Amino acid sequence: MLPPAISARISPDRSPAVAARIGIALGIAVTICFVTGLLSHWIQQPPGWFRWPANPPWLYRVTQGGHVLSGVMAIPLLLIKLWSVYPRLFARPLLANPLHLLERGSIALLVGSMIFELATGLANIAQYYPWRFFFPAAHYAMAFVAFGALAVHLAVKLPIVRDALSRPVGEPAADQPAPTGLSRRGLLGAAVAATTVAGLAVAGQSVPWLRWIAVLAPRSGEGPQGLPVNRTAGQAGVTDTARAADYRLVVRAGTNERAFTRAELEALPQTAAILPIACVEGWSASAHWSGVRLRDLLATVGATGRHDVTVRSLEQSGLYRITQLPATHVVDDQTLIALRLNDAELSLDHGYPCRLIAPNRPGVLQTKWLSAIEVRA
Template sequence: MRRGPFRDGAFTSALHEPRTAVVLGRWLGAALLVCFLTGLTSHLLQDPPHWLAPRLPSRPVDGYRITQGLHVISGIAAIPLTGAKLWTVYPRLFEWPPARSVLHALERLGIAVLVAAVLLELCTGLLNTLQWYPWPFPFRQTHFWLAWLAIGGLLIHLAVKAPLVARHWRARSTPAVAGRRGFLTAVGAAVGAVTLTTAGQTVPWLRAVDLLAPRRPGQGAGGLPVNRTAAQAGTVTVPTDWRLVVDGPRPFRIGLAELRRLPQHEAVLPIACVEGWSVSARWGGVRVADLLARAGAPPGAAVRVTSLEAEGPYRVSELPAPYAADPLTLLALRVDGEELSADHGFPARIIAPNRPGVLQTKWVARIEVLA
């Protein structure tokens, strides 16, 4: 007789047991925690609350490159770990009766929310690395709140399961199960394989095995990948009389020829994008701090940068005071010794250390000093 959706004995593998689940849970929990913390860092750098913006650090130079690279690496590693963990525990998901008490029903509801949030978070995050958005809701905001739902559900689940986890935390406290070591080794190998073949889009010394990553650094105009081309942004044609507007206590306009005659500086800085890829280049141009000094900006002033783009979510960005004052923050006119191409922001773009690529505004039209 059926007592639930499956007959008795439907789950025959000995690996559907607590010790295997605890080991996989440790690995998966570590990946999700790293993914959550680095994702929170990215969110705060992209959209800081007003009290945090003046305190955001512009150093280390590669800070965002490292944290966002870890975010995508840990997120991709969590995908096979989640599959293995769900395979191990899925007989429990179909236990019968589905709810034995109110507390048991609440526990199972929490597990359902946790599993749904983690799967949706990993799925949308992976598709974001491909820049494919087959859904009607905004990705960044949804991804942010799903992360809180997933991490909250995880903490509640750990609190409920703490006694069981404690009993099976150490190998010597549980009996040996045939095939456990081989299964865990296979899962570890799968995680290692997807990590090694995707992390090269961020980690330079792994680029030789960068086989599955959605982006290959070194490809694109001037050897730099481009997320948003001039054609996509609608800025293919730059006005022949283009002049940068610098708005401050002493506002001025300045053309490209005069910008080239100002003191020029170079900095090796990465373009690091939210999709997880990054690549460094040698940028040349005028320090933003020098332009602000000429405009009479007070010390500690933040900056609003406006692009020639007609529309787009990042057409306008803000440079908090630490970035605006950093001597490495440039209004770049060149990259690797060559004039900027249209896709890289000709005639001028912002390049700053420890900053998401979407905020490195291209096709700059206006720099405005903020109070």
């Protein structure tokens, strides 16, 4: 039970009925965030059993947009949930039995891991990294901690949740007075409103017709040639090499190899496609791309397109200067070595002299400033 000094001052709105309903909403948001986050991690670092399709081309745009949106919407839900249960953390005895110890431990682990995940995730979508650890690995590992702690917490609290949900939200428990200020229904309505506002403030990153109200979205969909840029040519250190007169794109399959100038790439049959760039930070924007089909380019060195491909950038450093393209994407009609963007020559910041654009891929894997394409045996 709570100490009398705390019990006398606790608001009736801090009730199991409120905590249970907010907890359900938070659990749904966390589950969506967890599943879509797993997909994003596996696409970038695929286990041997994992296969991500090339179509529909907008699927990653939806899953990653949903990942960021559910994470942002979980923030007000977590704050309200903590507000509703915080005084009860001081109930006595602090550790009554092993089950109580498990409950307290799961709460501590859950709260700590959730705060870590939401805080670092929010910083990531703003591309702000004040820490020294590698964000993707830490975020991925802690996601399992948070989801596991949530599962344990729900299992321990299930009887209380069932009891709380069995009563109307406005009905106080036997040991609680009726609320005198904001009603519990009013509090839940405010929670819905806060969660909706938080979602709308960033949803425009992925949903074009909501961009006008995406006031907190780091990316608005605008940028050079109508498309945002995360990493410029200057930041990548390729300004000179990308413009060099001796630039060549090397295409290699086994012992067969060809080196293409930009002009030679332009002389090959050209194909156009409308595809989105969808980044891990949650923003996405569709654009009109044109260039050479990758499978047609590989055919010039006798490759069939049945193997994965290694794609190399002119960048000399960086996590994504070398990426792997699965065979399912290699053979797809819409996978291009792009030379033009929105009916204009590809700008330097968007990957000039040429870049990869493939359907249903994270933006970090859409390699810019290509130097080599190699078929993996």
